[in-house]
Structures are given as structure tokens and as C-alpha cells.
Amino acid sequence: MGLFFKNGIVVTMSPDREIIWDGAVYVEGDRIVEVGDTKQLSQKYETEAERVVDASRRVLLPGFCNIHCHSTLLICRGRAEDASNWDAIWGIMGSIAEAMTPEDAYMTSLLAHVEMLKSGITSVVDSGIHMMRAGDAAVDSGIRAWLHENPRDADGAKIRDYGVYEYDAAAGEKGLKSAVELVYKCLLGAHATDVCSPDLLRKIRHEADRLDVGVTIHLCQNDIEPKQCKKAWGDWPGVMMEKAGFLGRDFIGGHGIFVNEEDIEVMARNNCSVSHNPLINAKRAHIAPVSDMMAGGLNVGLGSDNMFYDFLEVIKTAQVVWRLRVKDPTEPPPQTLLEMATINGAKALRMEQKIGSLEAGKLADIVMMNYNRPRYTPLVEENVVSNLVHFGSASDVEMTVVGGKVLVDDFKYVAGDEQVIIDNAQQCGQEVWIKAKEAWAKQMSRRVSKP
Numbered sequence: 001m002g003l004f005f006k007n008g009i010v011v012t013m014s015p016d017r018e019i020i021w022d023g024a025v026y027v028e029g030d031r032i033v034e035v036g037d038t039k040q041l042s043q044k045y046e047t048e049a050e051r052v053v054d055a056s057r058r059v060l061l062p063g064f065c066n067i068h069c070h071s072t073l074l075i076c077r078g079r080a081e082d083a084s085n086w087d088a089i090w091g092i093m094g095s096i097a098e099a100m101t102p103e104d105a106y107m108t109s110l111l112a113h114v115e116m117l118k119s120g121i122t123s124v125v126d127s128g129i130h131m132m133r134a135g136d137a138a139v140d141s142g143i144r145a146w147l148h149e150n151p152r153d154a155d156g157a158k159i160r161d162y163g164v165y166e167y168d169a170a171a172g173e174k175g176l177k178s179a180v181e182l183v184y185k186c187l188l189g190a191h192a193t194d195v196c197s198p199d200l201l202r203k204i205r206h207e208a209d210r211l212d213v214g215v216t217i218h219l220c221q222n223d224i225e226p227k228q229c230k231k232a233w234g235d236w237p238g239v240m241m242e243k244a245g246f247l248g249r250d251f252i253g254g255h256g257i258f259v260n261e262e263d264i265e266v267m268a269r270n271n272c273s274v275s276h277n278p279l280i281n282a283k284r285a286h287i288a289p290v291s292d293m294m295a296g297g298l299n300v301g302l303g304s305d306n307m308f309y310d311f312l313e314v315i316k317t318a319q320v321v322w323r324l325r326v327k328d329p330t331e332p333p334p335q336t337l338l339e340m341a342t343i344n345g346a347k348a349l350r351m352e353q354k355i356g357s358l359e360a361g362k363l364a365d366i367v368m369m370n371y372n373r374p375r376y377t378p379l380v381e382e383n384v385v386s387n388l389v390h391f392g393s394a395s396d397v398e399m400t401v402v403g404g405k406v407l408v409d410d411f412k413y414v415a416g417d418e419q420v421i422i423d424n425a426q427q428c429g430q431e432v433w434i435k436a437k438e439a440w441a442k443q444m445s446r447r448v449s450k451p
């Protein structure tokens with residue numbers, strides 16, 4: 001009984017980054033039993049396997065880890081990509097999220113999870129509105145999810161409408177209570193350093209330690225945040241969070257576009273991780289200083305953030321924007337990008353012993369990419385990873401396995417009816433947009449420019 005892949009190119013992402021040219025992987029239950037040469041493993045497992053997959057001209061990879069996203073905000077597609085960070089967050093997403101019912105969140109999240117699985121994402125850090133129902137969607141889709149809410153004590157409506165920061169500790173407490181109730185498999189979130197007081201961060205950290213979960217926060221996503229953090233709390237974000245005891249090995253900062261040298265140094269000495277979200281950043285005309293963060297000792301993984309769930313696009317964009325920023329066509333090498341998409345993400349989740357590479361004993365989170373395509377040809381041992389990073393396409397994800405369960409098979413999502421999932425999300429989306437349009441019109445008429 002088991003799932004046996006043979007004749008494939010196995011990109012293990014093991015500590016020595018071994019690539020097995022005629023490789024095989026044997027899975028039993030939710031675990032990888034063995035990874036090795038086809039010849040050797042065939043003798044041991046082929047006859048007893050319940051299913052044998054011929055992976056000739058296919059590449060087997062560890063599932064991708066998407067360590068920052070908001071699946072419910074998929075509903076903003078085509079409406080928030082052409083706005084600044086500030087207008088998108090406070091002007092567009094807030095009102096559309098308010099118009100969503102828990103059921104809308106479920107339908108939207110489910111669609112996002114299906115899309116992610118079809119691009120090889122097997123683990124996701126996800127937050128947004130109605131996260132209890134988004135959690136149900138994660139369970140139903142089969143994806144491995146770390147869900148969280150993002151409490152804050154600043155009044156979002158006042159920031160949105162008047163550009164004024166007003167802090168209310170009671171609102172923070174209320175948000176924290178709801179965030180704790182969600183804890184699932186999970187993380188505790190905080191919104192950002194401009195809208196969360198050090199006191200709230202201290203309380204969130206206390207709860208996270210009590211519940212034995214990690215913490216995450218939007219970090220320097222716009223240039224207002226660090227300035228407001230300094231103005232309100234007297235320190236730049238890194239030091240502010242360190243003084244609040246919020247940082248640690250279990251910390252994921254989302255974005256990090258406007259971190260300064262001090263922030264990087266402080267977070268590195270606290271063994272923190274950052275989710276680099278290159279595609280949404282680039283759409284908003286930003287490039288995060290990823291090379292500085294990594295050189296400074298931070299663990300950097302990749303995230304899609306909202307609207308984009310195609311991880312091959314995320315990987316490609318991460319390389320392009322890095323090169324544009326440092327003006328060096330040789331950095332980063334493709335291998336670094338694949339590390340960010342797999343094992344670095346697993347480290348950020350403190351799961352590197354369980355996911356992030358194809359090794360015996362790990363959870364069977366596997367992606368099979370069909371390389372029998374013009375874009376990967378010619379294929380030689382030296383360009384397996386390079387071809388993936390430069391030319392990879394989600395349309396070539398032939399199989400996605402999460403914990404031994406085949407969720408994408410023959411390029412199709414098979415754990416549910418994809419057409420029904422699309423139809424439901426379409427219907428919810430239409431209804432929510434109608435409700436949100438009125439709210440937008442009102443907001444736009446009274447909004448002032450950002451502070």
C-alpha cells in the first residue's frame with residue numbers, strides 16, 4: 001500500500017541539495033518512506049505500491065510554502081492591483097472585506113486554495129476576514145494552512161477616512177480575543193507596527209507562547225508605517241518589536257519593504273523570518289531589500305499576498321526584482337529562489353524537520369512538474385532548477401500531494417469539483433462587489449490624503 005513515483009528527476013532540497021536524475025520516491029500514509037534511485041527503490045516498493053506514477057520527463061519537488069497571503073482578498077482581484085499600498089489597504093480592501101459574509105469568505109478562500117494547490121503550493125500562511133470559515137475552506141481543500149487574524153488597537157476607519165491614528169486598547173484586546181479563538185494549527189497575527197501598540201504586541205506574544213504558536217505581522221509594507229511607529233512609540237519597528245518581546249525564531253514579518261539597517265540587524269539577532277512578496281510589491285512599484293535581509297542573516301521565504309496565487313510567477317518575479325534592485329544579473333542564483341520557496345518557508349514555520357524537502361521521514365508534500373514541454377527543453381542535469389525558476393509555469397503542475405493525499409492529479413484539482421468552486425466564488429464575488437461599490441463611493445468622497 002503506497003504511492004510510488006519512479007523514473008523522475010528528484011530535486012530533493014535536502015541539506016546537500018541533492019538532485020537524483022533517475023529518481024524515485026515512495027510514500028506511505030502521510031510520510032515519505034524513501035527517496036533514491038529508481039532501480040533500487042523499484043525492487044523494494046513497486047510491487048507493493050497501490051499506485052505507481054511514471055515520472056519520466058517529470059521533476060519531483062517539495063511542495064512550495066507560501067508564507068504570507070490573504071485568501072479571502074482574492075475577491076479584490078482586478079480592483080486593488082493598480083492602487084498604492086495605502087489606497088489598496090485602507091481604501092479598497094477594508095470596504096470589500098466588510099461587505100463579505102462568512103459564506104463569501106469560505107467560497108473565496110476555497111477557490112484561492114485550489115488555485116494555490118494547482119501551482120504547487122502545499123503550505124500556506126493565511127489571514128483575512130472570517131478566518132474561521134476560511135479555515136473550513138482550508139480543511140476542505142486539503143491544503144496545509146496556518147491561519148491567523150491580525151488584531152490592532154488603531155481605529156482603521158479613522159486612518160482610512162481622515163488619515164489619523166487613534167489608538168484604543170480595548171479594540172486591541174477584542175481583536176486579540178478573536179485571534180486567540182481562531183488558533184487552529186496556527187499563528188497569532190498582529191496587524192502592523194503603526195497600528196499596534198507595544199503593549200498589544202506584548203499581550204499577543206504572551207498568548208502565542210501560552211498556545212505554543214508563532215507570531216506574524218505586516219512589516220514596513222508602506223513608508224508611513226515605520227515613520228508612524230517611530231512617532232508613536234519612539235523606536236523604529238525592529239527595536240519597538242524587540243522591546244515588546246515580540247520577536248523570535250517563530251516570527252514572520254510580511255513584506256519588509258521599508259525596513260532599515262537597524263531593523264534587519266535587530267530581527268537577525270532574534271532569528272526572525274521575513275516573507276518576501278515580490279509580485280504584489282512590484283505591482284505597487286516597490287522592491288523589498290531582500291539581498292540586504294539575507295546578507296544580514298534573516299531567513300527569507302516567499303509569499304503571494306493577495307490576488308496572486310501562482311507560485312511559479314512569484315518565484316520568477318522574486319528573481320527579476322532582486323536583480324533590478326542590485327543591478328547584478330548573476331544574483332541571486334536560481335537555487336536561492338527555490339530555497340526561498342521551499343525550505344526557507346518551512347524554517348519560517350519551524351517545520352523544517354517535517355516539510356520543505358523530499359527526505360525519508362518527512363511529510364509527503366510533493367509537487368510533480370511536467371517537463372515534457374518546449375519551455376524546459378533542452379534539459380540537462382545543470383539546468384533542472386534554473387529552468388524551473390526562469391521558465392516554470394503553474395500550468396505544468398501535473399500532481400500536488402499534501403500529506404500523502406493526491407489533491408491535484410493530471411493537472412486537475414481532484415479533491416472537489418473545481419467548476420462548482422469557481423461558480424460559487426463567481427456568484428459571491430459579484431454580490432460582494434455590488435455591496436462594496438456604494439461603500440467605496442462614500443469613502444472616496446470623504447477621504448483625505450495619507451498622513
Ligand SMILES: [Zn+2]
Nearest residue numbers: 070218254305
Ligand atoms: Zn498581507
